[in-house]
Amino acid sequence: MATSWRSGSSSSFASSALSAPPSHPQHASPVDSTFTPTSAAISALTADPDCAALCLLTPRLSRKLFDRTPNELTVYLGPWEIVGANPRRLLWQCSYAGEVLEHFLPSDNPNELFPHTLHAQHRRFGDPREMELYLSFQEPHRIRYTTTDGIVHDEYIEVKYEFTTIEGSIQLQSDIRRRDLIDWFDVDVVWSDTHRRTDSYGNVRGLGTIQRIKLWRDRYSTFHYLTFYANHRRRWKEYLLDDFDRDLRQRDDRHKRVQLGARGARRGSASESSQGHSRERRFSTSIFSRSSRHNNAPATNGNTASSSAQSALDIRYLGIQFSRNPNIQAGSDDTRFALALPRTIVLAVNAGSSSVKVSVYTAEQGQSPTQIAEAQVSGLTAPPAALKYERDGKTIVENREVDDQVNGQRDAFSLVLDTLIGDHELPSIKSKEDIGILCHRIVHGGDYTEPQLVSDGTYHHLENLNDLAPLHNANSLGIVRLCIQEFPSARNVACFDSQFHSTIPEHIRTYPIKRDIARKNRLRKYGFHGISYSFITRATAEFLGKQPDEINIIALHLGSGASACAIKSGKSWDTSMGLTPLAGLPGATRSGSVDPSLVFHYASDVGKLSPASTKDLHISRAEEILNKQAGWKALAGTTNFGVIAGAGPSEEDGDKRLAFDLFVDRVCGFVGSYYVSLRGRVDALVFAGGIGEKSDRLRAAVVEQAGCLGFVLDQEANSAHKVAAQEGVVHDVGKEGVTPRVLVCRTDEQFEMSRACAEDEAFW
Ligand SMILES: Nc1ncnc2c1ncn2[C@@H]1O[C@H](COP(=O)(O)OP(=O)(O)O)[C@@H](O)[C@H]1O
Numbered sequence: 001m002a003t004s005w006r007s008g009s010s011s012s013f014a015s016s017a018l019s020a021p022p023s024h025p026q027h028a029s030p031v032d033s034t035f036t037p038t039s040a041a042i043s044a045l046t047a048d049p050d051c052a053a054l055c056l057l058t059p060r061l062s063r064k065l066f067d068r069t070p071n072e073l074t075v076y077l078g079p080w081e082i083v084g085a086n087p088r089r090l091l092w093q094c095s096y097a098g099e100v101l102e103h104f105l106p107s108d109n110p111n112e113l114f115p116h117t118l119h120a121q122h123r124r125f126g127d128p129r130e131m132e133l134y135l136s137f138q139e140p141h142r143i144r145y146t147t148t149d150g151i152v153h154d155e156y157i158e159v160k161y162e163f164t165t166i167e168g169s170i171q172l173q174s175d176i177r178r179r180d181l182i183d184w185f186d187v188d189v190v191w192s193d194t195h196r197r198t199d200s201y202g203n204v205r206g207l208g209t210i211q212r213i214k215l216w217r218d219r220y221s222t223f224h225y226l227t228f229y230a231n232h233r234r235r236w237k238e239y240l241l242d243d244f245d246r247d248l249r250q251r252d253d254r255h256k257r258v259q260l261g262a263r264g265a266r267r268g269s270a271s272e273s274s275q276g277h278s279r280e281r282r283f284s285t286s287i288f289s290r291s292s293r294h295n296n297a298p299a300t301n302g303n304t305a306s307s308s309a310q311s312a313l314d315i316r317y318l319g320i321q322f323s324r325n326p327n328i329q330a331g332s333d334d335t336r337f338a339l340a341l342p343r344t345i346v347l348a349v350n351a352g353s354s355s356v357k358v359s360v361y362t363a364e365q366g367q368s369p370t371q372i373a374e375a376q377v378s379g380l381t382a383p384p385a386a387l388k389y390e391r392d393g394k395t396i397v398e399n400r401e402v403d404d405q406v407n408g409q410r411d412a413f414s415l416v417l418d419t420l421i422g423d424h425e426l427p428s429i430k431s432k433e434d435i436g437i438l439c440h441r442i443v444h445g446g447d448y449t450e451p452q453l454v455s456d457g458t459y460h461h462l463e464n465l466n467d468l469a470p471l472h473n474a475n476s477l478g479i480v481r482l483c484i485q486e487f488p489s490a491r492n493v494a495c496f497d498s499q500f501h502s503t504i505p506e507h508i509r510t511y512p513i514k515r516d517i518a519r520k521n522r523l524r525k526y527g528f529h530g531i532s533y534s535f536i537t538r539a540t541a542e543f544l545g546k547q548p549d550e551i552n553i554i555a556l557h558l559g560s561g562a563s564a565c566a567i568k569s570g571k572s573w574d575t576s577m578g579l580t581p582l583a584g585l586p587g588a589t590r591s592g593s594v595d596p597s598l599v600f601h602y603a604s605d606v607g608k609l610s611p612a613s614t615k616d617l618h619i620s621r622a623e624e625i626l627n628k629q630a631g632w633k634a635l636a637g638t639t640n641f642g643v644i645a646g647a648g649p650s651e652e653d654g655d656k657r658l659a660f661d662l663f664v665d666r667v668c669g670f671v672g673s674y675y676v677s678l679r680g681r682v683d684a685l686v687f688a689g690g691i692g693e694k695s696d697r698l699r700a701a702v703v704e705q706a707g708c709l710g711f712v713l714d715q716e717a718n719s720a721h722k723v724a725a726q727e728g729v730v731h732d733v734g735k736e737g738v739t740p741r742v743l744v745c746r747t748d749e750q751f752e753m754s755r756a757c758a759e760d761e762a763f764w
Pocket residue numbers: 352353354355558559560561588639640641642643645689690691694695
């Protein structure tokens with residue numbers, strides 16, 4: 001191996017090196033064939049003492065350097081050994097008798113030495129592994145080079161090694177640290193609860209950026225350690241892996257992020273503590289004892305790195321964002337990193353009246369799930385039905401017409417399933433066996449107040465409720481049945497739209513009818529869209545910087561089925577749907593509340609069973625008329641509210657304008673009623689659901705009419721394109737400085753279900 005020196009201008013070495021070419025004839029010799037591949041070549045002291053460097057070079061590279069720097073000196077290095085104490089030295093064998101190169105290690109404590117290699121981003125086009133060929137230290141080290149002429153060089157310099165093999169580099173790093181280097185991961189940001197990922201301006205900051213995390217195993221125990229250079233603090237960090245919970249605290253495959261929680265610390269510490277819920281203890285466990293530094297090297301303009309890692313686990317979690325550059329990451333380091341961690345795939349199925357939405361998550365017990373894919377078939381009541389599929393936030397299928405393959409919710413689900421399983425680029429689902437939990441939105445859950453594992457008993461109990469949610473329950477149970485057949489080893493969990501409303505007080509949920517009959521037939525207000533309202537409550541609270549039980553809101557879930565909900569102290573206080581999802585606001589095909597006698601004047605056969613009834617669903621003509629032949633479809637000839645909201649001034653759009661005005665009127669009726677019901681203590685009016693999230697016109701009309709209650713819109717923020725362009729879940733569309741706020745919430749019923757399932761150990 002070749003070692004070349006470029007001289008400094010001072011010291012005994014400098015003077016000899018200044019004479020060019022190098023005056024040591026023995027150094028002209030080629031590499032000695034006895035040197036092992038793990039040995040390294042060394043080169044380069046620069047002419048400038050401030051940036052003196054020592055490099056181990058491949059012969060190829062060193063030859064190039066020699067061409068341009070006549071003062072260089074070549075030393076051929078052989079194997080190394082680490083000798084002595086106080087100071088420990090890395091002793092390099094050289095080619096010739098009497099020729100020795102000593103690298104004085106700045107600490108006798110091997111754990112305090114941190115050979116540094118760069119993140120692969122610094123060399124974008126090579127093999128990321130090859131970054132290990134280039135080793136450096138973050139502070140000057142003393143190098144003594146002796147030949148038969150005596151000491152040629154003895155000075156603190158910046159040391160850089162360049163290896164010819166990765167194995168050689170790994171071996172040297174392991175020897176220096178007396179810990180085996182077993183893996184490394186290129187990360188874009190590392191942060192913690194005390195060093196947040198971004199600063200208050202949103203700039204990525206963290207503890208360190210663009211660094212290579214290394215994983216070490218102690219040679220004398222089973223302890224594993226993580227090290228990285230916290231470049232923003234200019235110090236090394238070393239953490240004992242056992243000090244972190246075995247399960248990842250959070251995993252976000254889309255952003256290639258994981259969070260390790262400090263062992264014994266409670267989850268969600270950072271945000272909870274910022275909200276005054278600091279329940280965790282801080283750790284002061286020493287990972288290793290600090291020994292004094294044996295480094296008298298001069299500090300260079302304050303940039304000198306500390307070679308001592310911070311010795312205590314001084315954080316509650318460590319966040320790591322692996323490199324998102326696909327060229328760099330080649331393999332998936334984050335997957336390797338998380339290999340040992342127990343998790344499963346959760347499929348959340350939301351069969352609505354006009355759509356089937358399925359989201360796929362990776363989930364760990366007790367952790368917030370991470371979405372990896374989402375597929376939906378929409379337009380089931382407004383043909384053509386269309387399939388949309390996204391993986392890792394990228395659109396894979398954009399509104400493909402699927403009318404010929406889909407007739408109803410169960411077909412839509414089968415199509416979605418085929419899409420997911422057939423996607424070879426969705427490695428988390430290679431086969432059906434990969435799916436551990438399937439959670440299903442069941443609109444009517446009767447008296448259930450919590451999600452239920454589907455057993456024969458629960459299934460049959462739910463079947464009895466089919467007639468109370470005629471557009472939903474039977475369809476959902478059809479999907480549950482399919483899943484039980486198709487995924488025999490998975491657990492099916494039923495999550496209920498009605499459960500969120502179990503807190504509605506008796507005087508609100510009771511109908512003024514004979515109490516014994518009401519009790520016997522369980523006739524009361526149940527309320528629906530509760531999974532969505534639960535999501536909206538938490539998301540809004542987070543957005544407003546409060547706890548869920550500290551907020552009062554009026555939430556509007558306006559989709560194919562539409563409802564309003566008064567949420568008091570984070571709990572449902574009242575909602576517009578009732579015994580069934582027919583009551584309250586009109587919808588795509590539903591009338592909403594009308595005079596109960598109306599139907600008897602609408603047709604004469606309303607008490608008869610509808611021909612649309614099936615063995616799973618018994619529906620009268622009256623129910624059919626009010627659920628399926630009313631709403632926008634009846635008024636405006638379309639179930640697409642986008643078309644209704646887009647109505648122009650022409651006469652032919654008159655029906656659409658009527659439908660729009662009618663809807664605004666009914667929505668405002670609930671807003672006013674709930675405002676009074678909440679005694680005017682309202683933090684926000686929140687729009688959600690397909691219409692609530694997408695129709696700026698509808699929001700503008702509602703807020704204009706409800707303006708007397710203090711709601712004011714920011715027209716610009718409310719525009720559909722502005723809202724669509726926002727990344728987060730909740731968007732403020734209200735006028736600045738005005739309370740109550742007006743918000744848009746991208747509700748996510750699938751996430752809410754999968755979160756509930758991941759949280760409950762009964763489902764694991
Ligand atoms: N750009 C739009 N403007 C207004 N309404 C829209 C728009 N896009 C979709 N919608 C409405 O949203 C409804 C779907 O809402 P969603 O909540 O997704 O449905 P579901 O009730 O099936 O869960 C559609 O039926 C359509 O009326």
